[in-house]
Amino acid sequence: MAELIDALAVALKAGLGFQAAFFALLAIGLNIQFGYTGLLNFGQIAFAMLGGYGIAISVSQWGLPFWVGVVIGIAAAVVLALLLGIPTLRLRADYLAIATIAAAEGLRLTFRSVSATPITAGTRGLSGFSDPFVELAPWDTAQRYSILGTRWSGADLWVTFVGWVLVALACLLVWLLVRSPWGRVVKSIREDEDAVRALGKNVYVYKMQALVLGGVLGALGGMVYALGTASATPDQYQNANTFLAYAALILGGAARVLGPVIGAMILYFIIQFADTGLRTLISNGIIPENVLSATDVAQIRFVLIGLGLILLLIFRPQGIFGDRREVMLDAR
Amino acid sequence: MLVGLFVAGLTALVPGAAHAAEDAGERIFGTLQTSVSGPIEGISVEVAEMSGAEVDTVETDEQGRWSVDLPGPGQYTVTVDAGDLPEGVTLNGEPSRTVTVDEGRQQGVIIGLNDGSRNSGGGSIRWVELLVSGLRFGLLIAMAAIGLSLIFGTTGLVNFAHGELVTIGAIAAWFINVGAGVPLIPAAILAMVVGAGIGALNEVALWRPLRRRGTGLVAALVISIGLSLLLRYLYQVFYGGRSNAFADYRGQRSVDYGAFSMTNKDLTSMVVALVVLVLVALMLQRTTMGKAMRAVSDNRDLAASSGIDVNRVILVVWMVGGALAALGGVLLGLSDEVQWDMGFRLLLLMFAGVTLGGLGTAYGALIGSIVVGVFVQMSTLVIPNDMKYVGGLLLLIVILIVRPQGILGSRARIG
Numbered sequence A: 001m002a003e004l005i006d007a008l009a010v011a012l013k014a015g016l017g018f019q020a021a022f023f024a025l026l027a028i029g030l031n032i033q034f035g036y037t038g039l040l041n042f043g044q045i046a047f048a049m050l051g052g053y054g055i056a057i058s059v060s061q062w063g064l065p066f067w068v069g070v071v072i073g074i075a076a077a078v079v080l081a082l083l084l085g086i087p088t089l090r091l092r093a094d095y096l097a098i099a100t101i102a103a104a105e106g107l108r109l110t111f112r113s114v115s116a117t118p119i120t121a122g123t124r125g126l127s128g129f130s131d132p133f134v135e136l137a138p139w140d141t142a143q144r145y146s147i148l149g150t151r152w153s154g155a156d157l158w159v160t161f162v163g164w165v166l167v168a169l170a171c172l173l174v175w176l177l178v179r180s181p182w183g184r185v186v187k188s189i190r191e192d193e194d195a196v197r198a199l200g201k202n203v204y205v206y207k208m209q210a211l212v213l214g215g216v217l218g219a220l221g222g223m224v225y226a227l228g229t230a231s232a233t234p235d236q237y238q239n240a241n242t243f244l245a246y247a248a249l250i251l252g253g254a255a256r257v258l259g260p261v262i263g264a265m266i267l268y269f270i271i272q273f274a275d276t277g278l279r280t281l282i283s284n285g286i287i288p289e290n291v292l293s294a295t296d297v298a299q300i301r302f303v304l305i306g307l308g309l310i311l312l313l314i315f316r317p318q319g320i321f322g323d324r325r326e327v328m329l330d331a332r
Numbered sequence B: 001m002l003v004g005l006f007v008a009g010l011t012a013l014v015p016g017a018a019h020a021a022e023d024a025g026e027r028i029f030g031t032l033q034t035s036v037s038g039p040i041e042g043i044s045v046e047v048a049e050m051s052g053a054e055v056d057t058v059e060t061d062e063q064g065r066w067s068v069d070l071p072g073p074g075q076y077t078v079t080v081d082a083g084d085l086p087e088g089v090t091l092n093g094e095p096s097r098t099v100t101v102d103e104g105r106q107q108g109v110i111i112g113l114n115d116g117s118r119n120s121g122g123g124s125i126r127w128v129e130l131l132v133s134g135l136r137f138g139l140l141i142a143m144a145a146i147g148l149s150l151i152f153g154t155t156g157l158v159n160f161a162h163g164e165l166v167t168i169g170a171i172a173a174w175f176i177n178v179g180a181g182v183p184l185i186p187a188a189i190l191a192m193v194v195g196a197g198i199g200a201l202n203e204v205a206l207w208r209p210l211r212r213r214g215t216g217l218v219a220a221l222v223i224s225i226g227l228s229l230l231l232r233y234l235y236q237v238f239y240g241g242r243s244n245a246f247a248d249y250r251g252q253r254s255v256d257y258g259a260f261s262m263t264n265k266d267l268t269s270m271v272v273a274l275v276v277l278v279l280v281a282l283m284l285q286r287t288t289m290g291k292a293m294r295a296v297s298d299n300r301d302l303a304a305s306s307g308i309d310v311n312r313v314i315l316v317v318w319m320v321g322g323a324l325a326a327l328g329g330v331l332l333g334l335s336d337e338v339q340w341d342m343g344f345r346l347l348l349l350m351f352a353g354v355t356l357g358g359l360g361t362a363y364g365a366l367i368g369s370i371v372v373g374v375f376v377q378m379s380t381l382v383i384p385n386d387m388k389y390v391g392g393l394l395l396l397i398v399i400l401i402v403r404p405q406g407i408l409g410s411r412a413r414i415g
Helices: A002-016 A018-037 A044-061 A066-088 A093-112 A114-120 A154-179 A181-191 A193-198 A203-229 A240-252 A259-283 A294-315 B126-155 B162-179 B184-213 B217-239 B264-286 B288-298 B300-305 B310-336 B342-357 B362-381 B385-402
Strands: A144-147 A150-153 B027-031 B044-049 B054-059 B065-069 B074-080 B096-101 B106-108
Touching: A002 A018, A002 A150, A002 A259, A018 A044, A018 A154, A018 A181, A018 A203, A018 A240, A018 A259, A044 A066, A044 A093, A044 A114, A044 A203, A044 A240, A066 A093, A066 A203, A066 B385, A093 A114, A093 B217, A093 B342, A093 B385, A114 B385, A144 A154, A150 A154, A154 A181, A154 A203, A181 A193, A181 A203, A193 A203, A240 A259, A240 A294, A240 B217, A259 A294, A294 B217, B027 B074, B044 B065, B054 B065, B096 B106, B126 B162, B126 B184, B126 B264, B126 B288, B126 B310, B126 B342, B126 B362, B162 B184, B162 B217, B162 B310, B162 B342, B184 B217, B184 B310, B217 B342, B264 B288, B264 B310, B264 B362, B288 B300, B288 B310, B288 B362, B300 B310, B310 B342, B342 B362, B342 B385, B362 B385
Parallel strands: B027 B106
Antiparallel strands: A144 A150, B027 B065, B044 B054, B044 B074, B074 B096
């Protein structure tokens, strides 16, 4: 019983931690692209990687100030969105999906390749770039703090705080945008692209704006993640993370302002609870080692996410808060 | 070619090395051979502790193998007596290497040897060599991708879980071959049956009911992503994160064909792929079922109203696609070893091939995949080897800019 409560506490902390904020930012970006505009970006993690590495490379390799790193990360994400959008946004939805997933995998392979080692440090990755950020904290980062029975280090608390502030600002932005004329246009693009074109709107430009905006939010998420883990390695930015963000978005409810945020918190809570719970059951011998070993638990989360995505889309595509009529699932 | 390989981690599978795995002591081992000279016998290998104290000196046996039992974990230097090497064979680097051996580990040591076949005037030419291996790779991609393209053509589904059909073929063949001891050729045929079964299961248990519910394109896409994640990580749990070779046909030496050299297994897999692809083309062209597949691909409603049982055609497409993907996985496992995510890595190249050829066309998938395979291999002439897949993915994005409908695709499909 005590172990169950421990597992719950660990999971609760994870649901409020910087990883959840990271996924929330990715999912808010996807919400603009997929939920409101109907674009299938399957390479969101690439934007996060550019954001994280933007800071990491600028600060620890080039010795630039922290804020310049932030600007470089955002600029890189904008460039990637433009490069991907220009060829694919005129085509059908699945072409963008294929191009973005290919770009994400290609970028990760490039960052971890031997020839990129002088800049990205290859598979070992970069670290030691988060100090200028941690110094900005208004409280003593060397101390440990206790909040609601969970223990946080000062630096963790700062990253988490900044992460959730960014999430709040992003939500505010999305809320304002979807109530604006811009929001009405992108939502009609999702519903019927040809009708919008007939009204004289430049569909291509609106789609591009949504892609860039979502990508920049993804980059901010990647920055939070890199600062939280205080390191940037290419394999942190595995492709499967994009689909974790999709799962968060669909779980919470696409085309809802708070959907992706609630989705990310619940998703991370479930993942961490399953993780800790399974590990406890294995170490107690309730699940025998030969059925499932402790090293396999990390893979189980992706199995659960895969299964969750399938079941959600079949039985409740609108998620917890969504409106079924608003979820773009049967467009071309 | 430069070789000198000997691989750690396969101890338990290598006949003859298996006996050493029984005692738990630390050991280092290796093999000296090159593709031209074959195994090199009678070379003395000295193993010393870091202090310089000699542990043992052994000679390689007739298979070129050597192994030394160690007093305990720690760092050791391995030195090869370069003077004893046969004519034409030189060391690639230093004659000695430092190895760290963990507790209880049987550590393999790789000593690079050069038999002169790489830089000599005669023998293989690098670009021809790459062209041939690119053709082989392209044929493998094509075999896996035809199913992807036909499934898209007949159902409109972009199946992101298609790579997992490739992996299941390789893994099934590995379990049948290594686990049950069945020779690889029957194991490959059984793996194709497994692949066809999984394909059929996909259609009957998941996609047909979803089509009946009227699930849209995008929802189906995300469901296939979920399926891909689910299967891929299940494979990792059950099969493990290691990469393993099949029990048969390992350590073949490449045969010199003048401008290029190739192992017999690679040549065989090329021939197998070619024969299978020709058979598939004949089936599409000549048989009633093949014609029905093309008809459904072209216009589903028209096909249905002219009396074709569309659901049955789609089921056959899934089975054929699954079997071909599984065979592709076996052949890929033969050349690159079996790994839990091999199919997913191939998937993006399959998409590149299918997009280049034209989504939904069977012959387009064939041509496009071969171009992608050759492009990926030949690109290592200019870019480093570990970035060759990046070249393929860049090609995909360039195709989308220049000719999104692909070589054989029709403009109408791209929306």
